[in-house]
Amino acid sequence: MELILASASPRRRELLQQIGVPHRCDPADIDESRHEGEPPEEYVQRMAQEKAAVVAARYSGQSVVVLAADTSVVLDEDVLGKPADHFDGLGMLARLSGRSHAVLTAICLQRPDGDSQTQLVETQVTFTSLSRELCEAYLATDEPWDKAGGYGIQGLAAAFVSSIEGSYSNVVGLPLAQTWQMLSGLGIASVLETPGE
Template identity: 75%
Template sequence: MDLILASASPRRSELLDQIGVSYRCEPADIDESRRDGEKPGDYVLRMAREKAAAVAARHGGEQIAVLAADTSVVIDEDVLGKPADRFEGLGMLARLSGRSHSVLTGLCLHTPEGGSEGELVETRVEFIQLSREMCEAYLATDEPWDKAGGYGIQGLAGAFVSSIEGSYSNVVGLPLAQTWRLLSARGIAGALEVKSE
Protein backbone atom coordinates (compact mmCIF):
# COMPACT_ATOMS: atom_id res chain seq x y z
CA MET A 1 0.00 0.00 0.00
CA ASP A 2 1.33 3.44 -0.92
CA LEU A 3 1.96 5.82 1.98
CA ILE A 4 1.49 9.58 1.98
CA LEU A 5 3.02 11.76 4.69
CA ALA A 6 0.58 14.63 5.19
CA SER A 7 3.33 17.14 5.92
CA ALA A 8 5.81 19.49 4.30
CA SER A 9 8.17 19.25 7.29
CA PRO A 10 11.71 18.30 6.26
CA ARG A 11 12.30 16.99 9.79
CA ARG A 12 9.38 14.55 9.59
CA SER A 13 10.63 13.38 6.20
CA GLU A 14 14.13 12.80 7.56
CA LEU A 15 12.75 10.80 10.49
CA LEU A 16 10.56 8.63 8.25
CA ASP A 17 13.57 8.08 5.97
CA GLN A 18 15.48 6.91 9.05
CA ILE A 19 13.23 3.84 9.44
CA GLY A 20 13.32 3.00 5.74
CA VAL A 21 9.69 3.64 4.85
CA SER A 22 8.74 4.53 1.26
CA TYR A 23 6.33 7.45 1.01
CA ARG A 24 5.55 10.71 -0.73
CA CYS A 25 4.72 14.07 0.86
CA GLU A 26 1.45 15.89 0.44
CA PRO A 27 0.69 18.72 2.91
CA ALA A 28 -2.89 18.87 4.17
CA ASP A 29 -3.25 22.69 4.17
CA ILE A 30 -6.04 22.85 6.75
CA ASP A 31 -7.11 25.46 9.31
CA GLU A 32 -4.89 24.81 12.34
CA SER A 33 -6.66 27.15 14.76
CA ARG A 34 -7.07 25.92 18.30
CA ARG A 35 -10.64 25.94 19.61
CA ASP A 36 -11.59 27.92 22.72
CA GLY A 37 -10.96 25.81 25.81
CA GLU A 38 -9.44 22.94 23.81
CA LYS A 39 -6.84 21.03 25.82
CA PRO A 40 -3.38 20.78 24.19
CA GLY A 41 -3.52 16.99 23.85
CA ASP A 42 -6.97 17.11 22.28
CA TYR A 43 -5.80 19.85 19.93
CA VAL A 44 -2.77 18.01 18.50
CA LEU A 45 -4.75 14.77 18.11
CA ARG A 46 -7.56 16.60 16.31
CA MET A 47 -5.05 18.31 14.02
CA ALA A 48 -3.41 14.98 13.12
CA ARG A 49 -6.79 13.37 12.42
CA GLU A 50 -7.99 16.32 10.33
CA LYS A 51 -4.76 16.41 8.32
CA ALA A 52 -5.01 12.68 7.60
CA ALA A 53 -8.69 12.94 6.68
CA ALA A 54 -8.13 15.91 4.36
CA VAL A 55 -5.40 14.14 2.38
CA ALA A 56 -7.27 10.81 2.34
CA ALA A 57 -10.38 12.57 0.97
CA ARG A 58 -8.36 13.72 -2.07
CA HIS A 59 -7.60 10.08 -2.87
CA GLY A 60 -11.04 8.49 -2.34
CA GLY A 61 -11.15 4.95 -3.66
CA GLU A 62 -7.37 4.61 -3.91
CA GLN A 63 -5.42 2.05 -1.89
CA ILE A 64 -3.32 4.57 0.01
CA ALA A 65 -2.43 5.10 3.65
CA VAL A 66 -2.02 8.59 5.08
CA LEU A 67 0.24 9.37 8.03
CA ALA A 68 -0.23 12.73 9.74
CA ALA A 69 1.29 14.35 12.81
CA ASP A 70 0.97 17.60 14.72
CA THR A 71 3.47 18.73 17.36
CA SER A 72 3.12 21.44 19.99
CA VAL A 73 5.29 22.72 22.81
CA VAL A 74 3.20 23.14 25.97
CA ILE A 75 4.02 25.03 29.15
CA ASP A 76 1.50 26.00 31.86
CA GLU A 77 -1.22 24.52 29.58
CA ASP A 78 -0.34 27.14 26.94
CA VAL A 79 0.46 25.92 23.43
CA LEU A 80 3.55 27.60 21.98
CA GLY A 81 3.43 27.67 18.20
CA LYS A 82 6.04 29.00 15.80
CA PRO A 83 7.31 32.46 16.78
CA ALA A 84 6.05 35.20 14.47
CA ASP A 85 8.90 37.60 15.24
CA ARG A 86 11.93 38.25 17.44
CA PHE A 87 9.82 39.63 20.29
CA GLU A 88 7.62 36.53 20.39
CA GLY A 89 10.68 34.27 20.09
CA LEU A 90 12.31 35.98 23.08
CA GLY A 91 9.13 35.55 25.09
CA MET A 92 8.99 31.83 24.34
CA LEU A 93 12.61 31.19 25.23
CA ALA A 94 12.22 33.22 28.44
CA ARG A 95 9.26 31.04 29.47
CA LEU A 96 11.14 27.81 28.74
CA SER A 97 14.36 28.97 30.46
CA GLY A 98 15.24 26.94 33.56
CA ARG A 99 11.97 25.01 33.43
CA SER A 100 10.43 21.78 32.25
CA HIS A 101 7.87 21.69 29.43
CA SER A 102 5.99 19.09 27.40
CA VAL A 103 6.25 18.33 23.71
CA LEU A 104 3.02 16.72 22.52
CA THR A 105 2.56 15.03 19.17
CA GLY A 106 -0.74 13.80 17.85
CA LEU A 107 -0.18 10.94 15.41
CA CYS A 108 -2.77 9.52 13.02
CA LEU A 109 -2.66 6.78 10.40
CA HIS A 110 -5.60 6.50 8.00
CA THR A 111 -6.09 3.47 5.76
CA PRO A 112 -9.07 2.51 3.54
CA GLU A 113 -9.75 -0.74 5.43
CA GLY A 114 -8.90 0.26 8.98
CA GLY A 115 -10.10 3.86 9.08
CA SER A 116 -8.13 6.18 11.37
CA GLU A 117 -6.02 5.24 14.35
CA GLY A 118 -4.56 7.98 16.53
CA GLU A 119 -2.07 8.20 19.35
CA LEU A 120 -0.85 10.98 21.63
CA VAL A 121 2.85 11.02 22.55
CA GLU A 122 4.35 13.23 25.28
CA THR A 123 8.00 14.00 26.00
CA ARG A 124 9.18 16.11 28.95
CA VAL A 125 12.07 18.47 28.23
CA GLU A 126 13.98 20.57 30.76
CA PHE A 127 15.97 23.65 29.77
CA ILE A 128 18.98 25.16 31.48
CA GLN A 129 18.76 28.78 32.58
CA LEU A 130 19.12 30.93 29.48
CA SER A 131 20.63 34.40 29.54
CA ARG A 132 19.21 37.20 27.41
CA GLU A 133 22.44 37.10 25.38
CA MET A 134 22.03 33.36 24.66
CA CYS A 135 18.45 33.91 23.52
CA GLU A 136 19.43 36.83 21.30
CA ALA A 137 22.27 34.84 19.74
CA TYR A 138 19.96 31.92 19.03
CA LEU A 139 17.26 34.12 17.51
CA ALA A 140 19.89 35.62 15.21
CA THR A 141 20.11 32.22 13.45
CA ASP A 142 17.64 30.71 10.99
CA GLU A 143 16.85 27.81 13.29
CA PRO A 144 13.93 28.88 15.55
CA TRP A 145 11.48 30.37 13.08
CA ASP A 146 9.67 27.34 11.67
CA LYS A 147 9.58 25.34 14.90
CA ALA A 148 6.98 24.98 17.65
CA GLY A 149 8.18 26.66 20.82
CA GLY A 150 10.83 28.54 18.87
CA TYR A 151 13.59 25.94 19.16
CA GLY A 152 14.98 22.85 17.43
CA ILE A 153 16.43 20.20 19.73
CA GLN A 154 18.30 18.61 16.83
CA GLY A 155 20.24 21.83 16.19
CA LEU A 156 21.93 24.53 18.24
CA ALA A 157 19.17 24.48 20.87
CA GLY A 158 20.24 20.97 21.85
CA ALA A 159 22.71 22.85 24.10
CA PHE A 160 19.73 24.29 26.04
CA VAL A 161 18.40 20.87 27.09
CA SER A 162 19.51 19.62 30.50
CA SER A 163 17.28 16.53 30.51
CA ILE A 164 14.69 14.72 28.44
CA GLU A 165 12.14 12.12 29.48
CA GLY A 166 10.51 10.18 26.66
CA SER A 167 10.98 10.07 22.90
CA TYR A 168 13.71 12.31 21.47
CA SER A 169 12.35 11.95 17.93
CA ASN A 170 8.98 13.18 19.21
CA VAL A 171 10.61 16.52 20.06
CA VAL A 172 12.03 16.68 16.54
CA GLY A 173 8.53 16.13 15.15
CA LEU A 174 7.73 12.43 14.71
CA PRO A 175 7.89 9.79 17.49
CA LEU A 176 9.54 6.90 15.66
CA ALA A 177 8.65 3.97 17.94
CA GLN A 178 4.96 4.84 17.88
CA THR A 179 5.05 5.63 14.15
CA TRP A 180 6.66 2.30 13.33
CA ARG A 181 4.15 0.45 15.51
CA LEU A 182 1.20 2.09 13.73
CA LEU A 183 2.67 1.44 10.28
CA SER A 184 3.76 -2.15 10.90
CA ALA A 185 0.34 -3.05 12.36
CA ARG A 186 -1.10 -2.15 8.93
CA GLY A 187 1.64 -3.94 6.99
CA ILE A 188 3.68 -0.80 6.18
CA ALA A 189 6.95 -1.56 7.94
CA GLY A 190 9.59 -0.57 5.41
CA ALA A 191 13.15 -1.65 6.15
CA LEU A 192 12.13 -3.03 9.56
CA GLU A 193 9.64 -5.49 8.11
CA VAL A 194 10.05 -8.97 9.56
CA LYS A 195 9.99 -11.57 6.80
CA SER A 196 8.03 -14.73 7.55
CA GLU A 197 9.78 -18.03 6.82
Protein backbone atom coordinates (compact mmCIF):
# COMPACT_ATOMS: atom_id res chain seq x y z
CA MET A 1 0.00 0.00 0.00
CA GLU A 2 1.42 3.39 -1.04
CA LEU A 3 1.52 6.39 1.26
CA ILE A 4 0.53 9.76 -0.21
CA LEU A 5 1.53 12.86 1.76
CA ALA A 6 -1.11 15.54 1.19
CA SER A 7 1.37 18.35 1.77
CA ALA A 8 4.05 20.36 0.01
CA SER A 9 5.85 20.99 3.32
CA PRO A 10 9.53 20.13 3.05
CA ARG A 11 9.62 19.68 6.83
CA ARG A 12 6.93 16.98 6.79
CA ARG A 13 8.74 15.20 3.97
CA GLU A 14 12.00 15.31 5.94
CA LEU A 15 10.30 13.96 9.06
CA LEU A 16 8.82 11.00 7.18
CA GLN A 17 12.21 10.36 5.58
CA GLN A 18 13.80 10.53 9.04
CA ILE A 19 11.88 7.43 10.14
CA GLY A 20 12.26 5.72 6.76
CA VAL A 21 8.67 5.83 5.51
CA PRO A 22 8.50 5.77 1.67
CA HIS A 23 5.93 8.20 0.31
CA ARG A 24 5.15 10.63 -2.45
CA CYS A 25 3.66 14.10 -2.25
CA ASP A 26 0.35 15.24 -3.68
CA PRO A 27 -0.56 18.52 -1.96
CA ALA A 28 -4.14 19.46 -1.21
CA ASP A 29 -5.31 22.91 -2.25
CA ILE A 30 -8.15 23.91 0.05
CA ASP A 31 -9.57 27.00 1.71
CA GLU A 32 -7.78 27.15 5.07
CA SER A 33 -9.96 29.88 6.59
CA ARG A 34 -10.97 29.35 10.19
CA HIS A 35 -14.71 29.48 10.84
CA GLU A 36 -15.93 32.21 13.16
CA GLY A 37 -15.90 30.97 16.74
CA GLU A 38 -14.26 27.66 15.76
CA PRO A 39 -12.06 26.33 18.60
CA PRO A 40 -8.41 25.82 17.56
CA GLU A 41 -8.59 22.07 18.27
CA GLU A 42 -11.56 21.67 15.95
CA TYR A 43 -9.99 23.91 13.31
CA VAL A 44 -6.77 21.90 12.93
CA GLN A 45 -8.68 18.61 12.85
CA ARG A 46 -11.08 19.92 10.21
CA MET A 47 -8.17 21.17 8.11
CA ALA A 48 -6.35 17.82 8.25
CA GLN A 49 -9.55 15.92 7.43
CA GLU A 50 -10.45 18.18 4.50
CA LYS A 51 -6.93 17.94 3.05
CA ALA A 52 -7.01 14.14 3.35
CA ALA A 53 -10.46 13.87 1.76
CA VAL A 54 -9.56 16.08 -1.22
CA VAL A 55 -6.44 14.07 -2.01
CA ALA A 56 -7.98 10.65 -1.30
CA ALA A 57 -10.72 11.43 -3.85
CA ARG A 58 -8.01 11.51 -6.55
CA TYR A 59 -7.12 7.85 -5.90
CA SER A 60 -10.48 6.12 -6.11
CA GLY A 61 -10.04 2.35 -6.28
CA GLN A 62 -6.30 2.47 -5.66
CA SER A 63 -4.38 0.87 -2.80
CA VAL A 64 -3.16 4.00 -1.06
CA VAL A 65 -3.35 5.75 2.29
CA VAL A 66 -3.37 9.53 2.38
CA LEU A 67 -1.60 11.30 5.25
CA ALA A 68 -2.63 14.90 5.90
CA ALA A 69 -1.65 17.13 8.78
CA ASP A 70 -2.33 20.64 9.96
CA THR A 71 -0.28 22.52 12.54
CA SER A 72 -1.25 25.69 14.39
CA VAL A 73 0.41 27.80 17.05
CA VAL A 74 -2.20 28.80 19.63
CA LEU A 75 -1.92 31.62 22.18
CA ASP A 76 -4.89 32.90 24.19
CA GLU A 77 -7.21 30.86 21.91
CA ASP A 78 -5.87 32.78 18.89
CA VAL A 79 -4.48 30.74 16.01
CA LEU A 80 -1.21 32.28 14.86
CA GLY A 81 -0.72 31.41 11.20
CA LYS A 82 2.12 32.31 8.88
CA PRO A 83 3.05 36.00 9.17
CA ALA A 84 1.55 38.12 6.40
CA ASP A 85 4.25 40.78 6.56
CA HIS A 86 7.00 42.23 8.77
CA PHE A 87 4.57 43.99 11.09
CA ASP A 88 2.51 40.82 11.53
CA GLY A 89 5.62 38.76 12.27
CA LEU A 90 6.86 41.31 14.80
CA GLY A 91 3.49 41.23 16.57
CA MET A 92 3.54 37.43 16.78
CA LEU A 93 7.03 37.29 18.25
CA ALA A 94 6.15 40.05 20.75
CA ARG A 95 3.13 38.05 21.92
CA LEU A 96 5.14 34.81 22.22
CA SER A 97 7.99 36.49 24.11
CA GLY A 98 8.38 35.23 27.68
CA ARG A 99 5.24 33.10 27.52
CA SER A 100 4.08 29.54 26.91
CA HIS A 101 1.97 28.62 23.90
CA ALA A 102 0.47 25.46 22.47
CA VAL A 103 1.39 23.85 19.17
CA LEU A 104 -1.47 21.70 17.87
CA THR A 105 -1.10 19.22 15.05
CA ALA A 106 -3.94 17.11 13.72
CA ILE A 107 -2.96 14.00 11.75
CA CYS A 108 -5.51 12.37 9.46
CA LEU A 109 -5.07 9.09 7.60
CA GLN A 110 -7.66 8.34 4.94
CA ARG A 111 -8.21 5.62 2.35
CA PRO A 112 -9.99 6.32 -0.94
CA ASP A 113 -13.01 4.31 0.32
CA GLY A 114 -13.60 7.00 2.96
CA ASP A 115 -12.26 5.09 5.96
CA SER A 116 -10.29 7.59 8.07
CA GLN A 117 -8.81 8.24 11.49
CA THR A 118 -7.66 11.48 13.09
CA GLN A 119 -5.45 12.20 16.06
CA LEU A 120 -4.69 15.52 17.76
CA VAL A 121 -1.30 16.14 19.39
CA GLU A 122 -0.43 19.11 21.62
CA THR A 123 2.97 20.39 22.68
CA GLN A 124 3.61 23.25 25.12
CA VAL A 125 6.47 25.56 24.16
CA THR A 126 7.87 28.33 26.38
CA PHE A 127 9.83 31.23 24.91
CA THR A 128 12.47 33.27 26.68
CA SER A 129 11.97 37.05 26.67
CA LEU A 130 12.75 38.53 23.26
CA SER A 131 13.95 42.09 22.75
CA ARG A 132 12.69 44.21 19.86
CA GLU A 133 16.21 44.09 18.38
CA LEU A 134 16.29 40.29 18.53
CA CYS A 135 12.88 40.04 16.86
CA GLU A 136 13.99 42.42 14.11
CA ALA A 137 17.17 40.42 13.53
CA TYR A 138 15.17 37.19 13.27
CA LEU A 139 12.64 38.72 10.87
CA ALA A 140 15.54 39.83 8.66
CA THR A 141 16.22 36.13 7.90
CA ASP A 142 14.25 33.87 5.57
CA GLU A 143 13.20 31.54 8.38
CA PRO A 144 9.91 32.88 9.83
CA TRP A 145 7.85 33.52 6.72
CA ASP A 146 6.43 30.11 5.85
CA LYS A 147 5.92 28.88 9.40
CA ALA A 148 2.95 28.94 11.76
CA GLY A 149 3.55 31.38 14.59
CA GLY A 150 6.36 33.02 12.64
CA TYR A 151 9.17 30.80 13.94
CA GLY A 152 11.00 27.56 13.15
CA ILE A 153 12.09 25.55 16.19
CA GLN A 154 14.43 23.49 14.00
CA GLY A 155 16.36 26.61 12.99
CA LEU A 156 17.52 29.86 14.56
CA ALA A 157 14.44 30.11 16.77
CA ALA A 158 15.65 27.11 18.76
CA ALA A 159 17.54 29.77 20.72
CA PHE A 160 14.22 31.30 21.81
CA VAL A 161 12.84 28.11 23.38
CA SER A 162 13.52 27.85 27.12
CA SER A 163 11.44 24.68 27.57
CA ILE A 164 9.24 22.25 25.69
CA GLU A 165 6.69 19.78 27.03
CA GLY A 166 5.62 17.11 24.57
CA SER A 167 6.66 16.10 21.08
CA TYR A 168 9.47 18.13 19.51
CA SER A 169 8.67 16.86 16.00
CA ASN A 170 5.10 18.05 16.51
CA VAL A 171 6.41 21.62 16.69
CA VAL A 172 8.32 21.05 13.44
CA GLY A 173 5.07 19.91 11.79
CA LEU A 174 4.48 16.17 12.25
CA PRO A 175 4.50 14.28 15.59
CA LEU A 176 6.55 11.23 14.65
CA ALA A 177 5.67 8.83 17.47
CA GLN A 178 1.94 9.16 16.86
CA THR A 179 2.29 9.22 13.07
CA TRP A 180 4.44 6.09 13.06
CA GLN A 181 1.98 4.24 15.32
CA MET A 182 -0.96 5.20 13.10
CA LEU A 183 0.86 4.20 9.91
CA SER A 184 2.01 0.90 11.41
CA GLY A 185 -1.57 0.12 12.36
CA LEU A 186 -2.55 0.39 8.70
CA GLY A 187 0.35 -1.71 7.46
CA ILE A 188 2.49 1.17 6.19
CA ALA A 189 6.02 0.10 7.07
CA SER A 190 9.06 2.18 7.95
CA VAL A 191 12.65 0.92 8.04
CA LEU A 192 11.90 -0.07 11.64
CA GLU A 193 9.73 -2.99 10.57
CA THR A 194 8.94 -5.07 7.51
CA PRO A 195 5.43 -5.26 6.02
CA GLY A 196 3.21 -7.82 7.69
CA GLU A 197 4.98 -7.86 11.03
